[in-house]
Amino acid sequence: MKKVWMLLIVLVIAWAGYAQENDEISKEWAMMQASKDKMFEEFNELKFGMFIHWGVYSKLGGIWDGEHIDSDRAGHQATIGEWIMYSARIPRARYLEVAKTFNPVGFNADEWVKTAKDAGMRYIVAMAKHHDGFALYHSKVSKYNIYDHTPFKRDPMAELYEACQRHGIRMGMYYSHSIDWLDGGDSGNAQYNAANPDKPKETRAANLWDPAPVSYVDYLENKAKPQMREILTNFPNLLEIWYDYPRFMNRRQSFEFYKLAYDYQPQALINSRVGNGFGDFATGGDNQISPENFGPYRTWESPATLNNTWGYKSYDNDWKTLDELLIWVVELASKGGNYLLNVGPDGNGVIPEESVKVLREVGKWMKVNGEAIYGTQRWTTLREGSTVIPRGGTEERKNQGFTIRLTPEDLWFTAKGNFVYAMSLVDPVDNGISVKSLYNYRNQIKSIRMLGVDESLSWKAAGNTIEIGLPESNKPKVPGFVLKVELVDN
Ligand code: GLC
Secondary structure, three states, X not given: OHHXXXXXXXXXXXXXXXXXXXXXXXXXXXXXXXXXXHHHHXXXXXXXXXXXXXXXXXXXXXXXXXXXXXXXXXXXXXXXXXXXXXXXXXOHHHHHHHXXXXXXXXXXXXXXXXXXXXXXXXXXXXXXEOOOXXXXXXXXXXXXXXXXXXXXXXXXXXXXXXXXXXHOOEEEEEEEOOOOOOOOOOOOHHHHHHHOXXXXXOOOOOOOOOOOOOOHHHHHHHHHHHHHHHHHHHOXXXXXXXXXXXXXXXXXXXXXXXXXXXXXXXXXXEEHHHOOOOOOEEEOOOOOOOOOOOOOOOOEEEEEOOOOOOOOOOOOOOOOOHHHHHHHHHHHHHOOOEEEEEEOOOOOOOOOHHHHHHHHHHHHHHHHHHHHOOOOEOOOOOEEXXXXXXXXXXXXXXXXXXXXXXXXXXXXXXXXXXXXXXXXXXXXXXOEEEEHHHHXXXXXXXXEEEOOOOOEXXXXXXXXXXEEEOOOOOOOOOOOEEEEEEEOOO
């Protein structure tokens, strides 16, 4: 009996210690986060960014040993190119052989930045290291990096960072902190399973086919953290740190990666995939149109692809059209989030022509209508019209294709100061439009204009809607139109 009591006492003390530590972690985190107010404003100003997935996998382009790698043997992340090492169970030594032939001489940092700028994007999130463990910058911590291990002998991330500074584009860095198929041991798989004895055993995303002979903690301490320190030192003014993804990480480990970034760059925003509820902003699900709320997070960003993969796949030609991309632009802005749209440069370092072309079209729309996107907030109504916008993810979009058919009733709203923006993505049929959500504001409307057209539009309240006359002929030559409604001060 005495023994049982002793055991109980020990357990209670251990629990109290654990709870207190957790509480201290939460407090420290809240303090760090509270110091970033200004950055949240900047993040909202920027609104639209370019994600870049690029690495040794781009050279493989989705093909291993002559086979298209589409169905992953574990049924996870089946479609995407940057997972090829995992999906085809490529041994580390063979992957490193491929890396030895990675020579992307077509890479030109200024061109990448120009593509982003022409699209109206205001920041770039680039790739320091993905789950394959191979660094795209000159790392001193691991020789598995593009400078030391390939014939290329350049540091493309440093070149990109400099190009971003030259062209006034903000930069963020993606770093796979928790999963590393090259050096990460089992990426925390055993640790996770031991800590969750009641849950079904998890194996997804871990390298269990040819793991490096190190413990997960060794990897975190001797590769991931030192590389993060390098990144934070080499690229001293980052907008955001894009950690990915904390599959098996525990709370303290996630917190340590948050804090490490904060200690070097207190201004940089950290995404929620740092894990375990830390992070300054939420990262939406891959290719999922985000919900309007992300619980405790102050803001969010939705990552999405241009076809059905992040990393280059030579045979994925299912490119999203301008019409589809613009739905994302307005849908996300109306909900108050940022849009992080991916390009996957090929093994030669070149962004596929199809991507460049459609991004240029998006840029033309942004040039006319970007005022309704950058720096805006949610309005009281997010949208009107009944067309259903599917929320799915990468696989759903791949299987179903683009199915949305918009009508002139579909409108999205954003707001900035005294202005409300009403965005339509289809051209009006009879030069008029009616906007129900403005009816309650009928006594406050000062003027209504169309972005890109220099005239005031006529309008009247009728029934329970506001009817607006649209310009006859000089509508800007981009899909749809945006109305800028000025309201009187309250
Ligand atoms: C997922 C994938 C990864 C991709 C990322 C983009 O977490 O593991 O390959 O980089 O999503 O959001």
